[in-house]
Amino acid sequence: MEIIPFTNMQSFSILLVSITFALCYIFKPKWQAKLQKAKQPSLPPGPKPWPIVGNLPELIKCKRKTSVSHWIHTFMKEMDTGIACIRLGNVHVIPVTCPEIGLEFLRKHDAVFASRPLTMASGVLSKGHLTTIFSPLGDQWKKMRRVMASEVLSQERHRWLYEKRVEEANNLVCYVHNQCRSGDGGGLVNLRVASRHYCGNMMRKLVFNRRYFGEGKADGGPGFEEEEHVKAIFTSLAHVYSFCISDYLPFLRGLDLEGHEKIVEEATMVMDKYHSPIIEDRIQQWRDGKTNEPQDLLDVMISLTDDNGAPLLSTNEIKAQINEIMIASVDNPSNALEWGFAEMLNRPETLQKAIDELDNIVGRDRLVQEYDFSQLNNVKACARETFRLHPIAPFNPSHVSVCDTIVGDYFIPKDSHVILSREGLGQNPKVWDKPYEFKPERHLQNCNKGEEVVLAEPGLQLFTFGRGRRGCPGVVLGSCMTIMMFARLLQGFEWNILTHQETIDLSQGKGVPSLAKPLLVVAKPRLPPNVYSLAG
Template identity: 75%
Template sequence: MLSFSILLVFISFALCCLFKPQWRGKANQPSLPPGPKPWPIVGNLPQLIKSKKKTSVSHWIHSFMKEMNTEIACIRLGNVHVISVTCPEISREFLKNQDAVFASRPLTMATDVLSKGHLGPIFAPLGEQWKKMKRVMVSEMLSKARHQWLYEKRVEEADNLVRYVHNQCKNSNEGGLVNLRVAARHYCGNLMRKLVFNQRYFGEGKADGGPGFEEEEYIEAIFTSLTYVYSFCISDYFPSLRGFDLEGHEKIMKEATRVMDKYHDPVIEDRIRKRRDGKIDEPQDLLDVLVSLTDDNGVTLLSIDEIKVQICEIMLAAVDNPSNALEWALAEMLNKPETLRKAIDELDNVVGKDRLVQESDFPRLNYVKACTREAFRLHPISPFIPPHVSVADTTVGGYFIPKASYVVLSREGLGRNPKVWDDPYEFKPERHLQDCKEGEEVVITEPELRFISFSRGRRGCPGVVLGSSMTTMLFARLLQGFDWNIPNNKGAIDLSQGKRDSFLAKPLLAVAKPRLSPNVYSFPKINE
């Protein structure tokens, strides 16, 4: 890793030789949003590098926005204007009123590696490839009909979650210590593997229902990829430097992608062979659906690389948000026993203690869903949503936004905005019940962008139904099935956030005790 001074000299020299800023303001044109003064040529690169050495880029951006008392700001990295937003009204102008202008994505090193040259619907820029793959995602993988088709697989994995946690505590009168980060992440991973590949494990798993080495390595690769995918990598703003891999990000991304491919590719390639040999009759999972798609002429619709990328992207998109929300929410609720009690009382009143909660119960679990909304608001999975790229010059909030700007709505800034939320740093699920009219159902989505659970617009999450059901089931099954307590001699749960990510600084450990009728924990033998 190069030192700050050597790196800056190297970059400045290279850019002076290769790069000239292209944007110039015009007379009578609105000004750019406020921001820190940029250096010639390199823009705000020195401040960005300094922020990475001290804390994080997001902390730097939020800090100077607070100091400047602005809810929209602009930093310049080379020739790229990065627009950060913490205001719901301005956010809606970007993703609602002018959604078509901001419907593209940047071409970055990490997204290029992950998506084999931007073949998939999440990372591809605006164009025919993106339209094709988005149609497949929306119509063939995440439609309401497909969601219902996969219902039994979701139930099976919800049962396995309870079985796994129950196995951690069934042999102890005092309960068992459970790592909630492991339980939540692997529920999400197991569920997606079941939906996509019709198998829970890549290896043998464990007898107690927990992950084996293969699943642990796989989940670690997914979260590594998510950490680096939009991490303000220097070469994303100065492409001529990519080959030098100054920060080591490319090496990390290639290794994480290699691990995921190691597990995905043999299954995908075997399934394609079976399809060609006529050994697939009725589809059993989402991979069967993808390999069976044909165009109007009966020709296979997707290439093997397109199938691999589609699988990779849906796995990346599904595991992080529900698991992070559960871990943070339960940590907050353990420190506020009255909140935990309210959620459990609601489950007992709606479901009872003689059966496990099912998806049909969700409409009546408003307090449980209010807890999930509050976790998304206060403890988002990442500081910013993936960047939207403007395809034309425009004006938003009275400011000029140049073509090719990167717009990043701040999850943290929106959810913790004191102009929108009273006591923004307090975990208060009741605030979401107050927003609902009498008899109205609480939903996890937030269309007004006062916080972001699932983004909206052309680049909005197409898996809202699946993501909402995963999150609610994860919360409801763990809260209903077990009494949760802080480990002895620990006091309150430490709610410190990681210095360089949005997770709890330390994985949440809590003591679980079964609280339902013993027969509820008896599950039929299920296929792995």
């Protein structure tokens, strides 16, 4: 066989191809990794982070001048994006203002984002994350979620507590009626006090079967103890929803550079001061056999047993969960009532439509009841519009991702904190016409088709109550409390702005979701005297 010799060029070509294949084999893993990285979706858009600390310098700067939520919403509007990424320390915080992307997080990827961060405020309030809302994903959360959904806030339990809810609705009417007795022209009513007092009374009645921790006031109003209790609840809420630097740089915890830890601990101590003696005494009553039939939600929690007949919940679990129930129940309805009445008083025609509806459906010979709610679409539209325009907090509690995932064509790393914007969803100009205007009629469009207005929002075009695995188990109770306050106060009294005012000032308080000044208005009875005596 004749061997054909290679020319120099042929030899060089063969050598070059051999080297190329060898290099490809050696560096193939690196090339594949780079190729995969190039194909991987990027993080959502956002401000460029600094090394190590991320965007914490911008956060600290904006907290001195404005609010973190204002800074986030401003740059998202400038970028024209419905999802963004802010890196605080090593944590990727993902704010969302787009309903479609929000639904993708809470519906398609619900299981991935079903955990919670371990923050300073939530840890103190929940006594080490023993509760439903603040616990990270795990056995403790599953246990408490099951207790709340099937035992404490079930439909059956809701029906069982009906009389207590009626009692507190009656007490609200009596309290406001007592404020009207100062003269024929009506009396001055502080609607912030009235709404928070009603919500605090309601939860104390449902949980402890008592309206007051102390004596209360002769006019049915809150005493010092109730005022201190509600103040502690709202102080705690303000810090649960705040951006605390030590939550993103854990090595700073204990130093309490912002003073948040001390504030939250003191507020929790106030709640414990009133809750703990009642809880401990009631537990002892059950142990001694002095109590064997539940009369309230505290009894329900104490009476629960496991498969071996032992108490299902520890004393600390009960205390922590009751703290959380109080915090989660008092804020939304009372905030909506004050803002809603302020908006309606500035729009007398809207106020009158709701009153006319109550007169037509309920009349003036009896007080509105829960069974009337299904027909009160105007009243509910006013409440729903208030939730849209004036949410209790800029963002919902964070959802933490348990693994890397892709949402909305963006890469969301494991341990990211996803925060749905209540403001951004409810005031999104791509969703709502004239988003900054109070227009309850926008929620009545489908009523002609027989659809009922409800406060919950499955489409996430506004944020009323949480949904998904981390959804609010108290939707029915929260809706009921809100509608009852609106309906009873609209039906029972004629409302007027103070004589020296032309309109209600709708300025928001600095760093808080409430009105800058408590809503003071004049109330005058509009029902026959015997109706108020029935409430008493």
